[in-house]
Amino acid sequence: MDAELQVHPRAVVCNESIITGSVTIGADSVVHPKAIIRATKGPIVIGERNLIEETALIENTNEDGAPLVIGDDNYVEIGAVVRARSIGSRNVFGIQCVVGAEVIVTDACSIGVRCSVLKRGDLAPRTCVYGEHNQRRTAAIDPEPPTSLLEVLRKVFPSYHHLKKATVSSA
Amino acid sequence: MAELLQLDRILYECSCSEWAPLCRLFYCRHCSILRCHSCTANEIDCTFCGTCLENVAVGEARTRKNRCVNCYQCPICCSTLSAHNSGEAIFLSCSTCKWSTFESDIQQQATAGNWKILENPHEEELSCVLDQMKQYELNEKAQRDILKRRSNVVGSRLTDRFGLQQMYQKRKQALERPTWLAPEKEPITVLDELYDSHFTSIVDLSKSLSLESRIMQPLSRGSECRPIRMPLKGRRVLRCTQCTHNLSKLEYSPSSIVFKIQYFARTYVPEIRLWQETKLAEGGICPVFISVVNESVAKADVVLLANNDDSSLECETPVVEFSLPPHDENSDNLSHSISSLTPEDDTIILRKRNRVGLKLCVKVDEVREMNILSLILKWKNELTSMTSDKGQEWRETRVKVLLGKS
Numbered sequence: 001m002d003a004e005l006q007v008h009p010r011a012v013v014c015n016e017s018i019i020t021g022s023v024t025i026g027a028d029s030v031v032h033p034k035a036i037i038r039a040t041k042g043p044i045v046i047g048e049r050n051l052i053e054e055t056a057l058i059e060n061t062n063e064d065g066a067p068l069v070i071g072d073d074n075y076v077e078i079g080a081v082v083r084a085r086s087i088g089s090r091n092v093f094g095i096q097c098v099v100g101a102e103v104i105v106t107d108a109c110s111i112g113v114r115c116s117v118l119k120r121g122d123l124a125p126r127t128c129v130y131g132e133h134n135q136r137r138t139a140a141i142d143p144e145p146p147t148s149l150l151e152v153l154r155k156v157f158p159s160y161h162h163l164k165k166a167t168v169s170s171a
Numbered sequence: 172m173a174e175l176l177q178l179d180r181i182l183y184e185c186s187c188s189e190w191a192p193l194c195r196l197f198y199c200r201h202c203s204i205l206r207c208h209s210c211t212a213n214e215i216d217c218t219f220c221g222t223c224l225e226n227v228a229v230g231e232a233r234t235r236k237n238r239c240v241n242c243y244q245c246p247i248c249c250s251t252l253s254a255h256n257s258g259e260a261i262f263l264s265c266s267t268c269k270w271s272t273f274e275s276d277i278q279q280q281a282t283a284g285n286w287k288i289l290e291n292p293h294e295e296e297l298s299c300v301l302d303q304m305k306q307y308e309l310n311e312k313a314q315r316d317i318l319k320r321r322s323n324v325v326g327s328r329l330t331d332r333f334g335l336q337q338m339y340q341k342r343k344q345a346l347e348r349p350t351w352l353a354p355e356k357e358p359i360t361v362l363d364e365l366y367d368s369h370f371t372s373i374v375d376l377s378k379s380l381s382l383e384s385r386i387m388q389p390l391s392r393g394s395e396c397r398p399i400r401m402p403l404k405g406r407r408v409l410r411c412t413q414c415t416h417n418l419s420k421l422e423y424s425p426s427s428i429v430f431k432i433q434y435f436a437r438t439y440v441p442e443i444r445l446w447q448e449t450k451l452a453e454g455g456i457c458p459v460f461i462s463v464v465n466e467s468v469a470k471a472d473v474v475l476l477a478n479n480d481d482s483s484l485e486c487e488t489p490v491v492e493f494s495l496p497p498h499d500e501n502s503d504n505l506s507h508s509i510s511s512l513t514p515e516d517d518t519i520i521l522r523k524r525n526r527v528g529l530k531l532c533v534k535v536d537e538v539r540e541m542n543i544l545s546l547i548l549k550w551k552n553e554l555t556s557m558t559s560d561k562g563q564e565w566r567e568t569r570v571k572v573l574l575g576k577s
Binding site for chain 1: 255268
């Protein structure tokens with residue numbers, strides 16, 4: 001199972017994270033313990049500087065077996081359920097939000113806490129889903145990437161958690 | 172099980188014959204009666220900003236139009252805006268809907284506070300009209316005064332030895348009808364034509380403001396938005412309407428949550444709670460398990476009487492008498508020591524410090540959606556009155572226990 005997992009040497013992936021199927025994790029990304037990444041229908045490719053928090057679920061449910069490609073600087077907060085078809089860069093998935101299959105998340109979108117995006121189709125860049133009724137609007141600026149948080153976690157996790165070993169040589 | 176802790180399952184009768192859960196009631200020790208929110212006098216004790224907790228004096232709040240000058244609200248979703256630093260300048264952004272000042276006409280500025288808010292373009296004209304109306308008010312007041320005094324003729328004959336002439340002139344001036352100085356508005360005769368395109372053109376809803384945000388900023392015409400100053404909050408003081416003593420008053424600082432005066436009913440009146448869910452079967456005698464707790468720091472004697480006239484159920488236990496020890500703050504609430512597990516009689520089946528468990532028997536006559544058990548609670552507690560001799564009197568209130576369907 002782990003043979004299919006490819007971790008960049010600079011990525012920090014905790015051993016207690018639950019990763020199944022063919023998953024690639026890029027440089028400087030951090031995967032918390034108890035985060036779930038499931039490559040059910042096809043592989044998952046995660047880019048650089050992504051932060052995936054505990055109990056968040058990322059699953060590839062693409063019926064055609066296409067890979068779920070996740071860009072850079074994405075922030076998947078606690079308990080978020082992301083089953084999108086593809087994900088761009090600089091997106092923020094809020095706590096316990098739900099992104100359904102067949103949703104194409106472009107760049108700099110932010111899904112609010114407990115919001116859901118289930119309708120198939122594109123989420124235009126900088127779309128913000130917020131509030132109880134999943135209102136949508138287009139923001140003028142990108143959501144702030146969790147840069148400082150990533151830096152801290154990259155230092156802290158190796159001292160307190162067992163990590164999954166890197167399998168990709170840093171080229 | 173959580174159903175048992177619902178507030179509206181047990182209702183107490185207030186002195187104004189309203190029914191409310193005990194935790195929402197107050198107890199006036201000066202009048203020795205229960206008080207609820209609707210029979211107390213409410214007054215604003217202090218105005219403060221709920222975000223920065225700054226205390227604003229009432230007069231100042233009025234000049235600031237009841238708004239905080241430091242905190243801002245999102246014009247889209249009402250959440251608090253937070254200041255962010257982008258190099259040199261500062262911008263505000265909302266963490267919920269991601270609205271930012273980049274979407275307004277003032278994108279960034281050097282300081283975090285003092286953002287320009289939308290202003291009324293007719294401000295000057297309106298204040299001019301207001302001044303005029305004040306002059307008219309003075310004029311009318313002077314006319315009314317003259318009718319009262321009827322001493323208008325002497326003034327002209329007086330010399331100005333005592334400065335009376337000046338006073339007289341002033342009053343005479345006040346009597347003259349002021350001339351209207353504010354610009355007059357011509358009534359509009361020709362209205363803009365209503366074009367069909369108003370109804371046929373496609374509207375981009377994502378660009379227009381929602382009704383809520385239009386209401387929040389009435390001065391914004393169209394789609395312009397600016398940060399909105401945070402409305403101030405008022406903190407209330409409750410007073411007994413009869414004796415005007417305070418029933419609930421917080422400490423001066425808005426950030427403090429310590430009460431200076433608190434007369435909550437729960438600390439003076441024994442509290443009745445459901446202990447187990449009651450299963451009511453038609454035609455039989457069913458047990459109802461309730462517990463009575465004494466939260467006051469004095470011993471309480473309690474008498475529970477069945478009030479079968481008001482009840483939809485017949486209570487077969489007519490009277491229960493017991494006394495409860497005071498509530499001890501130092502005792503460990505988590506310890507499971509039960510003072511007496513063996514039932515004292517058929518009714519009192521458990522005692523645990525300041526709590527007693529009762530088993531009342533009720534007779535169910537017919538099937539109902541809601542069965543109400545009505546009780547009369549009598550209690551004697553030396554704290555129920557300010558004067559010590561009156562503290563030995565029995566107090567009484569009616570209690571409704573909502574048992575559910577049979």
